[in-house]
Amino acid sequence: MPTSARTYGQFCGLARALEIVGERWSLLVVRDLMLGPKRFNDLQATLPRIPVSILTSRLNELEESGVIRRRVLSQLDAGVVYELTEYGSELDHIVLDLGLWGARSLSDPKPDDAFSIDTAVLSLYTTFREEMAAGVHINYELQYLGGEMVLHALVDDGAVKVSAGSLPSPDMVIEPQGPAMFELLNGGLSPQEALSSGKVRIEGDPADLELFTRLFHIPPAPEAPTGLTIH
Amino acid sequence: MPTSARTYGQFCGLARALEIVGERWSLLVVRDLMLGPKRFNDLQATLPRIPVSILTSRLNELEESGVIRRRVLSQLDAGVVYELTEYGSELDHIVLDLGLWGARSLSDPKPDDAFSIDTAVLSLYTTFREEMAAGVHINYELQYLGGEMVLHALVDDGAVKVSAGSLPSPDMVIEPQGPAMFELLNGGLSPQEALSSGKVRIEGDPADLELFTRLFHIPPAPEAPTGLTIH
DNA sequence: CTGGATCCCTCACGATACTG
DNA sequence: CAGTATCGTGAGGGATCCAG
Numbered sequence: 001m002p003t004s005a006r007t008y009g010q011f012c013g014l015a016r017a018l019e020i021v022g023e024r025w026s027l028l029v030v031r032d033l034m035l036g037p038k039r040f041n042d043l044q045a046t047l048p049r050i051p052v053s054i055l056t057s058r059l060n061e062l063e064e065s066g067v068i069r070r071r072v073l074s075q076l077d078a079g080v081v082y083e084l085t086e087y088g089s090e091l092d093h094i095v096l097d098l099g100l101w102g103a104r105s106l107s108d109p110k111p112d113d114a115f116s117i118d119t120a121v122l123s124l125y126t127t128f129r130e131e132m133a134a135g136v137h138i139n140y141e142l143q144y145l146g147g148e149m150v151l152h153a154l155v156d157d158g159a160v161k162v163s164a165g166s167l168p169s170p171d172m173v174i175e176p177q178g179p180a181m182f183e184l185l186n187g188g189l190s191p192q193e194a195l196s197s198g199k200v201r202i203e204g205d206p207a208d209l210e211l212f213t214r215l216f217h218i219p220p221a222p223e224a225p226t227g228l229t230i231h
Numbered sequence: 232m233p234t235s236a237r238t239y240g241q242f243c244g245l246a247r248a249l250e251i252v253g254e255r256w257s258l259l260v261v262r263d264l265m266l267g268p269k270r271f272n273d274l275q276a277t278l279p280r281i282p283v284s285i286l287t288s289r290l291n292e293l294e295e296s297g298v299i300r301r302r303v304l305s306q307l308d309a310g311v312v313y314e315l316t317e318y319g320s321e322l323d324h325i326v327l328d329l330g331l332w333g334a335r336s337l338s339d340p341k342p343d344d345a346f347s348i349d350t351a352v353l354s355l356y357t358t359f360r361e362e363m364a365a366g367v368h369i370n371y372e373l374q375y376l377g378g379e380m381v382l383h384a385l386v387d388d389g390a391v392k393v394s395a396g397s398l399p400s401p402d403m404v405i406e407p408q409g410p411a412m413f414e415l416l417n418g419g420l421s422p423q424e425a426l427s428s429g430k431v432r433i434e435g436d437p438a439d440l441e442l443f444t445r446l447f448h449i450p451p452a453p454e455a456p457t458g459l460t461i462h
Numbered sequence: 463c464t465g466g467a468t469c470c471c472t473c474a475c476g477a478t479a480c481t482g
Numbered sequence: 483c484a485g486t487a488t489c490g491t492g493a494g495g496g497a498t499c500c501a502g
Contacts, residue, residue, distance in 0.1 A: 006255075006473095006474085006494090008256075008259065008280065009279065009280045009343065009344055009345055010259075010278075010344060010345045010346070010350065011337070011340035011341075011344040011345065011346045011350065011413075012262075012330070012333075012337075012345075012346075012350045012353075012354075013329075013330035013331060013332070013333040013334030013335075013337055013354065013357060013449075014258065014259065014262050014326060014329055014330035014333055014353075015259060015333070016333035016334065016336060016337045017329045017330060017332055017333025017334075018258060018259070018329075018333070019333075020333065020336065022253075022255070022258070023474090024237075024253070024474090024475075025239075025475095027245065027249060027253070028239065028241075028245065028246060028249070031243075031245050039483075039484085040483070040484050040485070041483065041484075044484095047241075048240065049239065049240045049476090050476090051475070051476045051477065051478095052477095052478095052484090052485070052486090053475085053476080053477095053485090053486080053487090054474090054475065054476070055485090056484085056485060056486080057474090057475095065336065066336070066452070078483075079483065079484085080483085080484070085453070086453035087335070087336075087452050087453045090332060090453070091332060093328070094325060094328050094329050094332065095245060097324070097325050097328070098244075098245055098248045098249075098325055099243070099244035099245035099248060100244060101244070101248050101321060101322060101325065102243075102244040102245055102246070102247035102248025102249070102250075102251065103244030103247065103248075104244075104318070105247060105251065105296065105297070105318075106242070106243075106244055106247045109242035110242075112240065113240055113241060113242040114240055114241045114242065114243075115241070115242045115243075119241065119242065119243045122243075122245075123243075123244065126244060182242075218244075221297070221318050222316070222317035222318045222321070237475095237493090254493095255493090255494070256494095270464075270465085271464070271465050271466075272463090272464065272465075280495085280496095281495090282494070282495045282496060282497095283465090283466070283467085283496090284466090284467075284468085284494085284495085284496095285493090285494065285495075286466095287465085287466065287467080288493095309463090309464075309502085310464065310465085311464085311465075
Protein backbone atom coordinates (compact mmCIF):
# COMPACT_ATOMS: atom_id res chain seq x y z
CA MET A 1 0.00 0.00 0.00
CA PRO A 2 2.02 2.96 -1.20
CA THR A 3 -0.35 5.79 -0.53
CA SER A 4 -0.63 7.08 2.96
CA ALA A 5 -4.12 8.55 2.71
CA ARG A 6 -3.76 10.33 5.97
CA THR A 7 -7.02 12.10 6.39
CA TYR A 8 -8.21 14.88 8.63
CA GLY A 9 -11.66 13.45 9.27
CA GLN A 10 -13.38 16.66 8.30
CA PHE A 11 -16.06 17.32 5.77
CA CYS A 12 -14.38 20.46 4.50
CA GLY A 13 -12.95 21.60 1.20
CA LEU A 14 -9.75 22.89 2.75
CA ALA A 15 -9.15 19.65 4.61
CA ARG A 16 -9.69 17.75 1.37
CA ALA A 17 -7.29 20.05 -0.47
CA LEU A 18 -4.66 19.46 2.18
CA GLU A 19 -5.13 15.73 1.91
CA ILE A 20 -4.32 16.08 -1.78
CA VAL A 21 -1.53 18.65 -1.88
CA GLY A 22 -0.80 19.25 1.80
CA GLU A 23 1.87 16.63 2.25
CA ARG A 24 5.41 17.75 2.51
CA TRP A 25 6.98 18.57 -0.92
CA SER A 26 3.70 18.16 -2.83
CA LEU A 27 3.11 21.81 -3.64
CA LEU A 28 6.73 22.26 -4.62
CA VAL A 29 6.30 19.51 -7.17
CA VAL A 30 3.20 21.26 -8.46
CA ARG A 31 5.12 24.52 -8.62
CA ASP A 32 7.87 22.94 -10.68
CA LEU A 33 5.35 21.52 -13.12
CA MET A 34 3.59 24.84 -13.55
CA LEU A 35 6.14 25.92 -16.12
CA GLY A 36 5.77 22.81 -18.20
CA PRO A 37 6.20 19.03 -18.18
CA LYS A 38 9.27 17.65 -16.50
CA ARG A 39 11.06 14.37 -16.13
CA PHE A 40 11.78 12.62 -12.90
CA ASN A 41 15.36 13.74 -12.94
CA ASP A 42 14.45 17.31 -13.79
CA LEU A 43 12.32 17.39 -10.68
CA GLN A 44 15.15 15.96 -8.65
CA ALA A 45 17.40 18.69 -9.99
CA THR A 46 15.13 21.56 -8.98
CA LEU A 47 14.30 19.93 -5.64
CA PRO A 48 17.79 19.00 -4.52
CA ARG A 49 16.84 17.99 -1.01
CA ILE A 50 13.93 15.71 -1.80
CA PRO A 51 14.58 12.03 -1.20
CA VAL A 52 13.87 9.96 -4.28
CA SER A 53 11.44 7.73 -2.46
CA ILE A 54 9.42 10.76 -1.40
CA LEU A 55 9.40 12.13 -4.92
CA THR A 56 8.10 8.79 -6.15
CA SER A 57 5.39 8.75 -3.51
CA ARG A 58 4.32 12.29 -4.24
CA LEU A 59 4.13 11.71 -7.95
CA ASN A 60 1.98 8.63 -7.42
CA GLU A 61 -0.31 10.37 -4.97
CA LEU A 62 -0.72 13.42 -7.16
CA GLU A 63 -1.46 11.24 -10.13
CA GLU A 64 -4.08 9.25 -8.23
CA SER A 65 -5.85 12.39 -7.14
CA GLY A 66 -5.90 13.78 -10.66
CA VAL A 67 -3.49 16.67 -10.13
CA ILE A 68 -0.78 15.43 -12.46
CA ARG A 69 -0.55 12.98 -15.30
CA ARG A 70 2.36 10.83 -16.38
CA ARG A 71 2.94 10.67 -20.08
CA VAL A 72 5.20 8.19 -21.79
CA LEU A 73 7.24 9.76 -24.53
CA SER A 74 7.91 8.13 -27.83
CA GLN A 75 10.21 5.14 -27.74
CA LEU A 76 12.92 7.21 -29.31
CA ASP A 77 13.14 9.30 -26.20
CA ALA A 78 12.39 6.36 -23.94
CA GLY A 79 11.28 8.56 -21.14
CA VAL A 80 8.42 9.69 -18.99
CA VAL A 81 7.27 13.19 -18.26
CA TYR A 82 4.95 14.46 -15.61
CA GLU A 83 2.58 17.31 -16.30
CA LEU A 84 -0.28 19.05 -14.58
CA THR A 85 -3.80 18.05 -15.47
CA GLU A 86 -6.33 20.79 -15.98
CA TYR A 87 -7.42 20.30 -12.41
CA GLY A 88 -3.85 20.67 -11.24
CA SER A 89 -3.36 23.76 -13.36
CA GLU A 90 -6.12 25.44 -11.45
CA LEU A 91 -3.80 25.59 -8.48
CA ASP A 92 -1.75 28.13 -10.42
CA HIS A 93 -3.06 31.30 -8.91
CA ILE A 94 -3.14 29.76 -5.43
CA VAL A 95 0.49 28.74 -5.70
CA LEU A 96 1.46 32.20 -6.93
CA ASP A 97 -0.49 33.93 -4.17
CA LEU A 98 0.95 31.67 -1.51
CA GLY A 99 4.39 32.29 -2.93
CA LEU A 100 3.93 36.02 -2.67
CA TRP A 101 2.65 35.68 0.87
CA GLY A 102 5.68 33.63 1.81
CA ALA A 103 8.10 35.92 -0.02
CA ARG A 104 7.14 38.59 2.45
CA SER A 105 8.85 36.74 5.27
CA LEU A 106 11.73 35.59 3.15
CA SER A 107 15.08 36.66 4.44
CA ASP A 108 18.29 36.81 2.53
CA PRO A 109 19.33 33.51 1.01
CA LYS A 110 21.69 31.23 2.83
CA PRO A 111 24.77 30.17 0.91
CA ASP A 112 23.51 26.68 0.14
CA ASP A 113 19.91 27.63 -0.64
CA ALA A 114 18.77 26.23 -3.95
CA PHE A 115 17.85 28.80 -6.58
CA SER A 116 16.74 27.43 -9.90
CA ILE A 117 15.77 29.24 -13.06
CA ASP A 118 12.22 28.05 -12.48
CA THR A 119 12.21 29.83 -9.16
CA ALA A 120 13.46 32.96 -10.84
CA VAL A 121 10.80 32.77 -13.55
CA LEU A 122 8.05 32.16 -11.05
CA SER A 123 9.24 34.95 -8.81
CA LEU A 124 8.52 37.38 -11.61
CA TYR A 125 5.08 35.94 -12.26
CA THR A 126 4.43 36.06 -8.54
CA THR A 127 5.43 39.63 -8.00
CA PHE A 128 3.96 41.03 -11.20
CA ARG A 129 1.33 43.68 -10.55
CA GLU A 130 -0.85 43.80 -13.59
CA GLU A 131 -2.61 46.93 -12.42
CA MET A 132 0.70 48.75 -12.81
CA ALA A 133 1.25 47.45 -16.32
CA ALA A 134 -1.72 48.93 -18.15
CA GLY A 135 -0.45 50.36 -21.40
CA VAL A 136 3.12 49.34 -20.67
CA HIS A 137 5.18 47.58 -23.33
CA ILE A 138 8.70 46.70 -22.37
CA ASN A 139 11.04 43.71 -22.45
CA TYR A 140 13.56 42.94 -19.73
CA GLU A 141 16.36 40.47 -19.78
CA LEU A 142 17.66 39.31 -16.40
CA GLN A 143 21.06 37.81 -15.84
CA TYR A 144 21.63 36.05 -12.55
CA LEU A 145 24.82 34.55 -11.22
CA GLY A 146 27.02 36.54 -13.51
CA GLY A 147 25.18 35.56 -16.66
CA GLU A 148 25.03 31.86 -15.83
CA MET A 149 21.25 32.05 -15.52
CA VAL A 150 19.38 34.16 -18.05
CA LEU A 151 15.67 34.82 -18.38
CA HIS A 152 13.42 37.46 -19.82
CA ALA A 153 10.10 39.10 -19.09
CA LEU A 154 7.85 40.48 -21.81
CA VAL A 155 5.46 43.06 -20.40
CA ASP A 156 2.61 43.72 -22.77
CA ASP A 157 -0.24 45.96 -21.60
CA GLY A 158 -1.27 44.39 -18.31
CA ALA A 159 0.11 40.95 -19.10
CA VAL A 160 3.51 39.38 -18.68
CA LYS A 161 5.27 36.40 -20.16
CA VAL A 162 8.40 35.16 -18.47
CA SER A 163 10.67 32.51 -19.90
CA ALA A 164 14.14 31.12 -19.60
CA GLY A 165 16.78 32.19 -22.05
CA SER A 166 18.11 35.31 -23.67
CA LEU A 167 16.38 37.89 -25.80
CA PRO A 168 17.50 39.36 -29.17
CA SER A 169 17.13 43.03 -28.35
CA PRO A 170 15.78 43.69 -24.88
CA ASP A 171 14.82 47.19 -23.81
CA MET A 172 16.85 46.64 -20.68
CA VAL A 173 19.30 44.13 -19.31
CA ILE A 174 19.40 43.76 -15.53
CA GLU A 175 22.24 41.99 -13.82
CA PRO A 176 21.75 41.81 -10.05
CA GLN A 177 24.68 40.90 -7.83
CA GLY A 178 23.89 38.38 -5.12
CA PRO A 179 20.48 38.88 -3.55
CA ALA A 180 20.10 42.39 -4.97
CA MET A 181 17.09 41.39 -7.08
CA PHE A 182 15.27 40.22 -3.99
CA GLU A 183 16.04 43.46 -2.18
CA LEU A 184 14.89 45.37 -5.22
CA LEU A 185 11.60 43.49 -5.28
CA ASN A 186 10.82 43.88 -1.61
CA GLY A 187 11.70 47.53 -1.53
CA GLY A 188 14.74 47.16 0.70
CA LEU A 189 16.89 48.58 -2.06
CA SER A 190 15.87 51.55 -4.16
CA PRO A 191 16.65 51.58 -7.87
CA GLN A 192 18.92 54.59 -7.47
CA GLU A 193 20.86 53.02 -4.64
CA ALA A 194 21.04 49.74 -6.53
CA LEU A 195 22.79 51.46 -9.38
CA SER A 196 25.02 53.80 -7.40
CA SER A 197 26.19 51.02 -5.08
CA GLY A 198 26.87 48.72 -8.01
CA LYS A 199 24.60 46.03 -6.60
CA VAL A 200 22.72 46.03 -9.88
CA ARG A 201 24.30 46.53 -13.27
CA ILE A 202 22.12 47.47 -16.19
CA GLU A 203 22.15 48.12 -19.87
CA GLY A 204 19.54 50.67 -20.84
CA ASP A 205 17.73 53.65 -19.44
CA PRO A 206 17.86 53.84 -15.62
CA ALA A 207 14.24 55.04 -15.67
CA ASP A 208 13.27 51.59 -16.91
CA LEU A 209 14.76 50.07 -13.76
CA GLU A 210 12.50 52.30 -11.74
CA LEU A 211 9.59 51.11 -13.87
CA PHE A 212 10.70 47.54 -13.23
CA THR A 213 10.38 47.98 -9.47
CA ARG A 214 6.85 49.25 -9.93
CA LEU A 215 5.89 46.37 -12.21
CA PHE A 216 7.37 43.68 -9.96
CA HIS A 217 7.02 44.11 -6.24
CA ILE A 218 6.77 42.23 -2.95
CA PRO A 219 4.69 44.25 -0.48
CA PRO A 220 6.18 44.47 3.01
CA ALA A 221 4.86 42.18 5.72
CA PRO A 222 2.46 44.03 8.03
CA GLU A 223 4.29 42.99 11.19
CA ALA A 224 7.83 41.96 11.75
CA PRO A 225 7.72 38.22 11.22
CA THR A 226 10.82 37.88 13.32
CA GLY A 227 9.07 39.67 16.16
CA LEU A 228 9.89 38.46 19.60
CA THR A 229 6.82 38.01 21.71
CA ILE A 230 7.12 38.64 25.39
CA HIS A 231 5.50 35.84 27.32
CA MET B 232 13.93 23.30 21.22
CA PRO B 233 10.23 23.19 20.49
CA THR B 234 10.18 24.33 16.90
CA SER B 235 11.07 21.88 14.23
CA ALA B 236 12.19 24.40 11.63
CA ARG B 237 12.20 21.86 8.89
CA THR B 238 13.28 23.79 5.89
CA TYR B 239 13.28 23.08 2.20
CA GLY B 240 16.60 24.69 1.43
CA GLN B 241 15.20 26.82 -1.34
CA PHE B 242 15.28 30.53 -1.87
CA CYS B 243 11.66 30.68 -2.92
CA GLY B 244 8.54 32.36 -1.61
CA LEU B 245 6.43 29.24 -1.87
CA ALA B 246 8.98 27.16 0.00
CA ARG B 247 9.07 29.82 2.70
CA ALA B 248 5.28 29.87 2.90
CA LEU B 249 5.22 26.11 3.30
CA GLU B 250 7.79 26.30 6.05
CA ILE B 251 5.42 28.63 7.87
CA VAL B 252 1.98 27.13 7.23
CA GLY B 253 2.79 23.92 5.40
CA GLU B 254 3.04 21.65 8.40
CA ARG B 255 0.23 19.27 9.00
CA TRP B 256 -2.79 20.92 10.70
CA SER B 257 -1.37 24.45 10.41
CA LEU B 258 -3.70 25.75 7.73
CA LEU B 259 -6.68 24.21 9.48
CA VAL B 260 -5.80 26.21 12.57
CA VAL B 261 -5.59 29.32 10.43
CA ARG B 262 -8.95 28.49 8.89
CA ASP B 263 -10.56 28.16 12.29
CA LEU B 264 -9.18 31.51 13.36
CA MET B 265 -10.41 33.25 10.24
CA LEU B 266 -13.86 33.65 11.76
CA GLY B 267 -12.57 35.21 14.93
CA PRO B 268 -10.40 34.60 17.99
CA LYS B 269 -10.66 31.22 19.65
CA ARG B 270 -9.51 29.53 22.80
CA PHE B 271 -7.34 26.47 22.95
CA ASN B 272 -10.32 24.30 23.73
CA ASP B 273 -12.42 25.82 20.98
CA LEU B 274 -9.73 24.81 18.52
CA GLN B 275 -9.67 21.33 19.96
CA ALA B 276 -13.42 21.13 19.49
CA THR B 277 -13.38 22.08 15.83
CA LEU B 278 -10.31 19.92 15.15
CA PRO B 279 -11.36 16.73 16.91
CA ARG B 280 -8.54 14.58 15.64
CA ILE B 281 -5.65 16.88 16.42
CA PRO B 282 -3.40 15.69 19.24
CA VAL B 283 -3.04 18.33 21.92
CA SER B 284 0.71 18.29 21.69
CA ILE B 285 0.50 19.07 17.99
CA LEU B 286 -1.95 21.88 18.57
CA THR B 287 0.43 23.36 21.10
CA SER B 288 3.33 23.10 18.69
CA ARG B 289 1.40 24.62 15.81
CA LEU B 290 0.20 27.53 17.90
CA ASN B 291 3.74 28.25 19.03
CA GLU B 292 5.16 27.99 15.53
CA LEU B 293 2.46 30.18 14.02
CA GLU B 294 2.99 32.74 16.74
CA GLU B 295 6.73 32.81 16.19
CA SER B 296 6.29 33.39 12.49
CA GLY B 297 3.86 36.22 13.05
CA VAL B 298 0.76 34.51 11.69
CA ILE B 299 -1.18 34.42 14.93
CA ARG B 300 -1.03 36.22 18.23
CA ARG B 301 -1.96 35.01 21.69
CA ARG B 302 -3.90 37.46 23.77
CA VAL B 303 -4.51 37.12 27.47
CA LEU B 304 -8.04 38.02 28.41
CA SER B 305 -8.94 39.99 31.51
CA GLN B 306 -8.46 38.19 34.78
CA LEU B 307 -12.21 37.82 35.09
CA ASP B 308 -12.21 35.46 32.14
CA ALA B 309 -8.90 33.91 33.09
CA GLY B 310 -8.25 32.71 29.60
CA VAL B 311 -6.22 33.05 26.49
CA VAL B 312 -7.39 33.51 22.95
CA TYR B 313 -5.53 33.04 19.72
CA GLU B 314 -6.19 35.33 16.81
CA LEU B 315 -4.76 36.02 13.40
CA THR B 316 -2.34 38.88 12.98
CA GLU B 317 -2.77 41.14 10.00
CA TYR B 318 -0.18 39.07 8.21
CA GLY B 319 -2.09 35.91 9.02
CA SER B 320 -5.34 37.46 7.86
CA GLU B 321 -3.86 37.94 4.44
CA LEU B 322 -4.05 34.19 4.00
CA ASP B 323 -7.83 34.57 3.89
CA HIS B 324 -8.38 34.52 0.18
CA ILE B 325 -5.77 31.82 -0.31
CA VAL B 326 -7.48 29.59 2.23
CA LEU B 327 -10.85 30.19 0.62
CA ASP B 328 -9.51 29.50 -2.87
CA LEU B 329 -7.75 26.36 -1.73
CA GLY B 330 -10.93 25.27 0.01
CA LEU B 331 -12.91 25.69 -3.17
CA TRP B 332 -10.32 23.80 -5.13
CA GLY B 333 -10.45 20.95 -2.63
CA ALA B 334 -14.24 20.98 -2.45
CA ARG B 335 -14.26 19.96 -6.08
CA SER B 336 -12.85 16.56 -5.21
CA LEU B 337 -14.85 16.23 -2.03
CA SER B 338 -17.02 13.16 -1.95
CA ASP B 339 -19.99 12.60 0.28
CA PRO B 340 -19.19 12.81 3.97
CA LYS B 341 -18.37 9.72 5.93
CA PRO B 342 -20.46 9.10 9.03
CA ASP B 343 -17.79 10.19 11.46
CA ASP B 344 -16.53 13.17 9.49
CA ALA B 345 -16.43 16.30 11.57
CA PHE B 346 -18.67 19.11 10.41
CA SER B 347 -18.62 22.25 12.50
CA ILE B 348 -20.59 25.42 12.13
CA ASP B 349 -17.37 27.16 11.18
CA THR B 350 -16.99 24.81 8.27
CA ALA B 351 -20.55 25.55 7.24
CA VAL B 352 -20.01 29.30 7.45
CA LEU B 353 -16.77 29.11 5.51
CA SER B 354 -18.30 26.87 2.87
CA LEU B 355 -20.66 29.68 1.99
CA TYR B 356 -17.90 32.27 1.86
CA THR B 357 -15.89 29.85 -0.27
CA THR B 358 -18.58 29.10 -2.78
CA PHE B 359 -20.00 32.60 -3.04
CA ARG B 360 -19.77 34.02 -6.54
CA GLU B 361 -19.85 37.76 -6.20
CA GLU B 362 -20.24 38.26 -9.93
CA MET B 363 -23.65 36.58 -9.64
CA ALA B 364 -24.75 38.79 -6.76
CA ALA B 365 -24.67 42.22 -8.37
CA GLY B 366 -27.84 43.99 -7.39
CA VAL B 367 -29.08 41.07 -5.33
CA HIS B 368 -30.43 41.62 -1.84
CA ILE B 369 -31.62 38.54 -0.02
CA ASN B 370 -31.21 36.86 3.34
CA TYR B 371 -31.02 33.11 3.80
CA GLU B 372 -31.20 31.13 6.98
CA LEU B 373 -29.74 27.63 6.87
CA GLN B 374 -30.62 24.88 9.29
CA TYR B 375 -28.35 21.87 9.34
CA LEU B 376 -28.77 18.67 11.30
CA GLY B 377 -32.45 19.17 11.86
CA GLY B 378 -32.12 22.67 13.24
CA GLU B 379 -29.28 21.83 15.59
CA MET B 380 -26.90 24.02 13.61
CA VAL B 381 -28.24 27.33 12.34
CA LEU B 382 -26.51 30.03 10.32
CA HIS B 383 -27.46 32.80 7.97
CA ALA B 384 -26.14 34.51 4.88
CA LEU B 385 -26.85 38.14 4.09
CA VAL B 386 -26.39 38.82 0.39
CA ASP B 387 -26.11 42.51 -0.32
CA ASP B 388 -25.26 43.64 -3.83
CA GLY B 389 -22.15 41.66 -4.62
CA ALA B 390 -21.15 41.10 -1.03
CA VAL B 391 -22.05 38.45 1.50
CA LYS B 392 -21.89 38.21 5.27
CA VAL B 393 -22.28 34.79 6.82
CA SER B 394 -22.66 34.21 10.55
CA ALA B 395 -23.77 31.62 13.02
CA GLY B 396 -27.19 31.88 14.55
CA SER B 397 -30.75 32.51 13.51
CA LEU B 398 -32.29 35.48 11.73
CA PRO B 399 -35.43 37.46 12.68
CA SER B 400 -37.19 37.37 9.34
CA PRO B 401 -35.21 35.67 6.62
CA ASP B 402 -36.36 35.75 3.02
CA MET B 403 -35.87 32.03 2.90
CA VAL B 404 -35.15 29.19 5.29
CA ILE B 405 -33.27 26.22 3.84
CA GLU B 406 -33.12 22.94 5.69
CA PRO B 407 -31.01 20.37 3.85
CA GLN B 408 -31.25 16.71 4.84
CA GLY B 409 -27.91 14.95 5.13
CA PRO B 410 -25.40 16.00 2.48
CA ALA B 411 -28.06 17.62 0.30
CA MET B 412 -26.51 21.07 0.69
CA PHE B 413 -23.22 19.78 -0.66
CA GLU B 414 -24.96 18.19 -3.63
CA LEU B 415 -26.85 21.40 -4.19
CA LEU B 416 -23.63 23.39 -4.22
CA ASN B 417 -21.73 21.14 -6.57
CA GLY B 418 -24.60 20.82 -8.99
CA GLY B 419 -25.24 17.15 -8.39
CA LEU B 420 -28.73 17.99 -7.21
CA SER B 421 -30.94 20.48 -8.97
CA PRO B 422 -33.11 22.84 -6.91
CA GLN B 423 -36.27 21.33 -8.38
CA GLU B 424 -35.20 17.80 -7.62
CA ALA B 425 -34.06 18.83 -4.16
CA LEU B 426 -37.54 20.01 -3.35
CA SER B 427 -39.52 17.27 -5.05
CA SER B 428 -37.41 14.53 -3.51
CA GLY B 429 -37.69 16.11 -0.09
CA LYS B 430 -33.91 16.26 0.29
CA VAL B 431 -34.21 19.99 0.99
CA ARG B 432 -37.04 21.60 2.89
CA ILE B 433 -37.64 25.30 2.53
CA GLU B 434 -39.74 28.14 3.77
CA GLY B 435 -40.19 30.77 1.09
CA ASP B 436 -40.35 31.11 -2.65
CA PRO B 437 -38.83 28.13 -4.50
CA ALA B 438 -37.38 30.59 -7.01
CA ASP B 439 -35.13 31.87 -4.24
CA LEU B 440 -33.64 28.41 -3.87
CA GLU B 441 -32.77 28.50 -7.53
CA LEU B 442 -31.17 31.89 -6.93
CA PHE B 443 -29.27 30.38 -4.01
CA THR B 444 -27.67 27.75 -6.24
CA ARG B 445 -26.48 30.47 -8.57
CA LEU B 446 -25.09 32.59 -5.76
CA PHE B 447 -23.25 29.70 -4.10
CA HIS B 448 -21.61 27.12 -6.29
CA ILE B 449 -18.80 24.62 -6.51
CA PRO B 450 -17.66 24.25 -10.13
CA PRO B 451 -17.18 20.66 -11.25
CA ALA B 452 -13.68 19.23 -11.34
CA PRO B 453 -12.31 19.16 -14.92
CA GLU B 454 -11.39 15.50 -14.72
CA ALA B 455 -12.75 12.75 -12.59
CA PRO B 456 -10.53 12.94 -9.51
CA THR B 457 -11.34 9.33 -8.77
CA GLY B 458 -10.18 8.39 -12.23
CA LEU B 459 -8.42 5.10 -12.56
CA THR B 460 -5.28 5.41 -14.57
CA ILE B 461 -4.31 2.49 -16.74
CA HIS B 462 -0.68 1.77 -16.29
C1' DC C 463 -12.66 24.33 34.20
C1' DT C 464 -8.76 26.00 30.94
C1' DG C 465 -4.28 25.23 29.01
C1' DG C 466 -1.31 22.65 28.52
C1' DA C 467 2.94 18.79 29.56
C1' DT C 468 4.57 13.90 29.38
C1' DC C 469 4.89 9.25 27.87
C1' DC C 470 4.96 5.88 24.35
C1' DC C 471 4.11 3.81 19.97
C1' DT C 472 3.88 3.90 15.00
C1' DC C 473 4.73 5.39 10.58
C1' DA C 474 6.16 9.00 7.37
C1' DC C 475 10.26 11.05 6.26
C1' DG C 476 14.93 11.14 4.85
C1' DA C 477 19.74 9.26 3.45
C1' DT C 478 22.20 5.91 1.03
C1' DA C 479 22.78 2.15 -1.90
C1' DC C 480 21.27 -0.62 -5.53
C1' DT C 481 18.50 -2.23 -10.07
C1' DG C 482 15.52 -3.04 -14.62
C1' DC D 483 16.55 7.30 -16.87
C1' DA D 484 13.44 6.14 -13.49
C1' DG D 485 12.84 4.44 -10.08
C1' DT D 486 13.15 0.16 -5.81
C1' DA D 487 15.34 -1.62 -1.27
C1' DT D 488 16.84 -0.96 3.15
C1' DC D 489 17.12 1.17 7.39
C1' DG D 490 17.59 4.92 11.03
C1' DT D 491 15.31 9.00 12.97
C1' DG D 492 11.93 12.00 14.46
C1' DA D 493 7.29 13.97 13.77
C1' DG D 494 2.48 12.58 14.20
C1' DG D 495 -0.94 10.52 16.98
C1' DG D 496 -3.44 9.02 21.22
C1' DA D 497 -3.94 8.54 26.20
C1' DT D 498 -3.00 10.17 30.49
C1' DC D 499 -1.41 13.40 33.86
C1' DC D 500 -0.45 18.15 35.87
C1' DA D 501 -0.67 23.26 37.13
C1' DG D 502 -3.18 27.66 37.72
